[in-house]
Amino acid sequence: MSSLLEVSGVSKTFDGFRAINDLSIQINEPELRAIIGPNGAGKTTFMDIVTGKTKPDVGRVVWGERNESLLGLSEAEIANKGIGRKFQKPTVFEDQTVRQNLAMALKNPRGPFAVLFHRKTEEGAARIEEIAAEIGLSDQLTRTAGELSHGQKQWLEIGMLLAQDPRLLLVDEPAAGMTAEEREKTTDILRRAAQTRAVVVVEHDMEFVRRLDCKVTVLHEGHVLAEGSLDHVTADPMVIDVYLGR
Ligand code: ADP
DSSP states (O other), rough: EHHHEEEEEEEEETTEEEEEEEEEEEEEESSSEEEETTTTSSSHHHHHHHTTSSSOOOEEEEEETEEEEETTOOOOHHHHHHHHEEEOOOOTTSSSHHHHHHHHHHHHHOTTGGGGGGGOOHHHHHHHHHHHHHOOOOGTTTTTTGGGGGHHHHHHHHHHHHHOOOOOEEOOOOTTTTOOHHHHHHHHHHHTTTSEEEEEEEEHHHHHHHHOOEEEEEEEEEEEEEEHHHHHHHHHHHHHHIOOOO
């Protein structure tokens, strides 16, 4: 396990409002991490900064073993480093089959040398089977994405991101709108994905975070309020005060 992403001393002000305030977070590889915090805590802005959508006013965002700064890179360049992001709403191709969706994601590998790694058809087919198994959709490969349940679409999108071999996957509220059974499967998928890469999950649902059973970072007013196991952070009086003490 080594440091993959290091955000340090980052601040971001929008119209005089400090959304991120001297934020420092380190993510290892591999690792599963949950980021929680009340509305407006800065979770989305954190992801926007990591993916290059938002530029911080000050601070460092450093990537990989060569300690490369991500600041100054475009969103596409950052994605090419191996950072994938899953938004809440799944964006799969509804009229294409699950297999076609995964094939499309495989055929568009990231990186400047992507074309050199263009997968052979047999190799691609085997990888699709592998990913389908990882996301629990092996028996759904011939169905169109439009026929899938909300949960299955979310898993398919996770699979499409996995097809890009990200080193870091940022996932925004994966459990939103899911049934209890789907939530459980989602934890399995994310835990499995995080065995070989870094997966950062932003989540509101505490039961879901408990099932993820990973290190938790609590954000509040753009700053890390507490970090550690869920039991550790939820026993912290400051966390109880700002987040749980309703
Ligand atoms: P969270 O995802 O934890 O709910 P956000 O990162 O979305 O928090 O927001 C943190 C704060 O920054 C909020 O008060 C939000 O209104 C503000 N904010 C975020 N993005 C912008 C923006 N582009 N312009 C103005 N204010 C913003």
